[in-house]
Ligand code: XLS
Ligand code: NI
C-alpha cells in the first residue's frame with residue numbers, strides 16, 4: 001500500500017500509523033495490530049482484512065434526534081457535488097493509507113450525492129468511480145464491498161424491494177443495477193444488502209408473504225444480473241432485527257439462513273454480521289457468528305459495539321476485547337471469514353469533534369481485534385479448551401451414540417437403550433471454561 005495524498009492534505013501532522021507495541025506511549029501507533037505478524041497460518045492483515053466505512057467516517061456529521069451535526073469535515077466544503085465527491089475521496093484515501101487499512105466499503109450515494117433522476121445519478125456515479133479507480137490503483141487500497149442506500153430517500157419510506165408499490169420496486173432495481181455496476185467496475189470483492197426498510201411498521205397494512213416473496217425475487221434478479229456481468233464475489237445479507245423498521249425481515253442470522261435456503265439463494269448469498277445488530281436481536285455476537293458458521297455462511301463482519309444500557313444501534317467503535325476474543329473462538333474454529341473482512345461500521349461519538357479522533361477510533365478498534373484474535377488463538381492452541389469441548393460430546397464418538405448420529409437407530413432402538421441406561425449428572429463446567437478465557441487475556 002502507498003500513502004496517497006490528494007491536492008490538499010486533510011490530516012496534516014499525522015503520518016503513517018505504525019506498530020510500536022504495548023509499551024509505546026504514542027497514541028498514534030498500534031499497540032497490538034501488527035499487520036505482518038503471523039497468528040497460526042495467516043498474518044493479522046489476512047485474518048482481518050480491515051475496511052473503513054465511507055458513510056460514518058467521511059460523511060457522518062454526528063447529528064442525533066436532539067441536535068445537529070458537530071463534526072466539521074473540510075472535504076465537504078465545495079458547493080459543486082462532483083467536486084465535493086472528489087475532495088471527499090481524496091480525504092478518504094489519505095486517511096485509509098495513513099492507517100494502512102487495505103479495504104473500504106461504500107453505499108452508492110456515499111460516493112457522490114444522489115441526483116434528480118436515476119440517469120443523472122448514474123452519470124455522477126460513473127464519474128466518481130473513474131476517479132476511485134485511479135485512487136485504488138495509486139494506493140493499492142481495494143473495495144471490500146459496495147451497496148446501495150435503499151433506505152434514506154423518502155421514496156423508500158415503505159420499503160424498496162418490499163414496497164407495496166411496484167414503481168418503487170422498479171426504481172430500487174435501477175439503483176441496485178448501478179450500484180452493482182460500480183462495485184464490479186472497482187473490483188469489489190462482495191456486494192451487501194442491508195434491508196433497513198425491508199420490513200414493516202404495522203401488520204394491519206402489510207401482506208408479509210407478498211413482501212418477502214418480492215424480496216427474494218429482487219435478490220435473485222440482482223444475483224443473475226451481476227453474475228452475467230462477470231461478478232464472482234459473494235452477495236451478503238446483513239441481518240438486523242429492527243431500526244428503522246419495527247419488524248425487519250432479515251431479523252437475525254438464523255432467520256436469514258432459513259430465508260436463503262427457502263428461496264434457493266444459499267449458493268450465492270452469505271452473511272455480513274454486525275456486532276450491534278446481534279445485540280439488538282437479543283443475541284451475543286458470537287451466537288450470530290456460530291449460526292452463520294454452522295450454515296457455511298460466515299463471510300464478513302461489520303465491526304462496532306452497542307451500549308449495554310440502551311436499545312439502539314449506537315455504532316460505537318469496538319473496544320471490548322473479551323467479546324472479540326469469544327468472537328474469534330468461533331471465527332478461527334470456522335476456518336476464518338469466507339471472502340469478507342472486518343468493516344468498521346462505527347462512528348466517533350458526537351462530542352469527538354476533532355479529525356484526529358477518527359484515527360484514535362480506528363487504531364483502538366484494530367488493536368482490540370488484534371488482542372481478541374491473539375487471546376482466541378492462545379486458547380485454541382495452548383489450552384485444554386478444544387479437548388474439553390470435544391469431551392462433552394464424547395458419548396457420540398463410538399458405540400450406540402455414534403449409531404444415533406449416523407442415523408442407524410430408530411426411536412424404538414433409542415428407547416430400548418434408554419431402558420438400559422442410568423444417566424448421571426455431568427457438570428457443564430461453565431466457570432471452568434470462562435476461567436480458561438481469562439487466563440489468556
Ligand atoms: C445499519 C447498517 C448499514 C449497513 C450498510 O444499521 O449497519 O450501515 O452496514 O447499509
Ligand atoms: Ni452495518
Ligand code: NI
Nearest residue numbers: 274277313345
Ligand atoms: Ni448497523
